[in-house]
Amino acid sequence: MARSSIRAQDLERFSRTNIGQPLTEIAKDFQRRALARFAGHGHKGLQPAHTAVITNLGLEGTRLTDLARRAAMTKQGMGQLVDELEHLGYVERTPDPTDNRAKIVRFTRRGRRLMSHGIELGEAIQGEYARLIGRRHLKTLRDTLEDLAHALRESAAPPRPARTRRRSGV
Amino acid sequence: MARSSIRAQDLERFSRTNIGQPLTEIAKDFQRRALARFAGHGHKGLQPAHTAVITNLGLEGTRLTDLARRAAMTKQGMGQLVDELEHLGYVERTPDPTDNRAKIVRFTRRGRRLMSHGIELGEAIQGEYARLIGRRHLKTLRDTLEDLAHALRESAAPPRPARTRRRSGV
DNA sequence: AATGTCAAGTCAACCTGCCTGACCATCTGG
DNA sequence: CCAGATGGTCAGGCAGGTTGACTTGACATT
Numbered sequence: 001m002a003r004s005s006i007r008a009q010d011l012e013r014f015s016r017t018n019i020g021q022p023l024t025e026i027a028k029d030f031q032r033r034a035l036a037r038f039a040g041h042g043h044k045g046l047q048p049a050h051t052a053v054i055t056n057l058g059l060e061g062t063r064l065t066d067l068a069r070r071a072a073m074t075k076q077g078m079g080q081l082v083d084e085l086e087h088l089g090y091v092e093r094t095p096d097p098t099d100n101r102a103k104i105v106r107f108t109r110r111g112r113r114l115m116s117h118g119i120e121l122g123e124a125i126q127g128e129y130a131r132l133i134g135r136r137h138l139k140t141l142r143d144t145l146e147d148l149a150h151a152l153r154e155s156a157a158p159p160r161p162a163r164t165r166r167r168s169g170v
Numbered sequence: 171m172a173r174s175s176i177r178a179q180d181l182e183r184f185s186r187t188n189i190g191q192p193l194t195e196i197a198k199d200f201q202r203r204a205l206a207r208f209a210g211h212g213h214k215g216l217q218p219a220h221t222a223v224i225t226n227l228g229l230e231g232t233r234l235t236d237l238a239r240r241a242a243m244t245k246q247g248m249g250q251l252v253d254e255l256e257h258l259g260y261v262e263r264t265p266d267p268t269d270n271r272a273k274i275v276r277f278t279r280r281g282r283r284l285m286s287h288g289i290e291l292g293e294a295i296q297g298e299y300a301r302l303i304g305r306r307h308l309k310t311l312r313d314t315l316e317d318l319a320h321a322l323r324e325s326a327a328p329p330r331p332a333r334t335r336r337r338s339g340v
Numbered sequence: 341a342a343t344g345t346c347a348a349g350t351c352a353a354c355c356t357g358c359c360t361g362a363c364c365a366t367c368t369g370g
Numbered sequence: 371c372c373a374g375a376t377g378g379t380c381a382g383g384c385a386g387g388t389t390g391a392c393t394t395g396a397c398a399t400t
Contacts, residue, residue: 017292022319122187132321149192151302
């Protein structure tokens with residue numbers, strides 16, 4: 001049937017070159033494990049999307065707009081995530097003394113405990129991964145992922161940050 | 171303030187151990203590039219979710235239920251994705267001659283052309299990545315990702331020892 | 341043949357995780 | 371002091387799923 005355009009060996013080739021699939025699989029697995037462990041530590045109600053806030057929130061607090069920009073999403077979307085984390089008691093909004101329009105999002109004490117747990121959890125999960133593929137392979141995997149992600153951010157960034165460039169790139 | 175639980179060096183440690191962040195970043199980037207290239211080849215209307223169908227659909231066709239199981243989602247969710255791809259002309263539903271309840275989802279000619287393009291696209295995108303981190307690093311990255319994804323699937327699979335499973339085709 | 345159970349697929353309703361558009365308040369430069 | 375940019379919110383919509391209830395057909399037992 002239909003030998004015209006694609007054959008079994010092509011499918012093999014496809015799955016070999018489709019790096020996106022294992023990438024998303026592993027990313028989902030990591031999130032699932034992290035949330036399960038957080039829930040085990042009493043942090044219930046956390047959702048995958050909240051990591052966009054947590055991983056971009058500095059210790060001294062960060063403006064909503066900056067959070068949105070770092071996470072590459074809209075102010076509204078980020079605002080909703082911050083609302084949820086605020087209700088859960090992990091962050092709070094305080095007025096920015098230098099700009100009355102702005103509010104600074106910062107961790108509460110509970111939020112800082114969350115971060116401490118997050119560090120332990122991340123290491124624990126990586127221990128599980130290391131058990132599957134070996135410690136050395138995991139380390140090179142992590143390093144290469146960081147390098148690639150960094151290179152992607154660089155190449156996607158506007159080449160002239162000074163100019164109010166209208167985001168022409170795809 | 172609040173020196174109790176977390177400090178700046180801890181944040182560094184967190185981002186170093188948070189393998190999930192670069193993982194999801196890169197996965198999204200790959201999807202974005204793939205869809206953009208597909209659109210450039212005349213395949214408009216494709217969406218990220220459709221890969222769940224495309225990457226799990228065998229050449230001879232696959233049942234909806236099998237697709238759903240392989241993609242780890244519900245039959246209903248998969249049914250909607252198949253509906254969309256059917257309207258776009260990439261797949262078709264044909265009755266299963268061995269079971270009147272079932273329908274077999276299979277590629278149309280247009281769908282097979284899509285797969286051919288997909289192979290080229292995947293290789294092209296990986297070429298771009300190789301330009302960023304080097305060909306050798308990319309290869310080890312891909313291999314390690316495959317290994318880890320495979321190991322995760324194995325360890326997540328029910329430890330059920332080979333019951334007389336009929337219809338384990340493809 | 342009647343029956344009970346299970347598998348394949350669909351319909352409807354809902355939820356999450358964003359996005360766009362419209363808007364107000366405030367800041368800033370000329 | 372006013373125009374325009376910026377920080378943030380409110381409202382609505384769309385994508386990509388979920389659960390639950392259901393229909394149809396397969397099949398094993400009786």
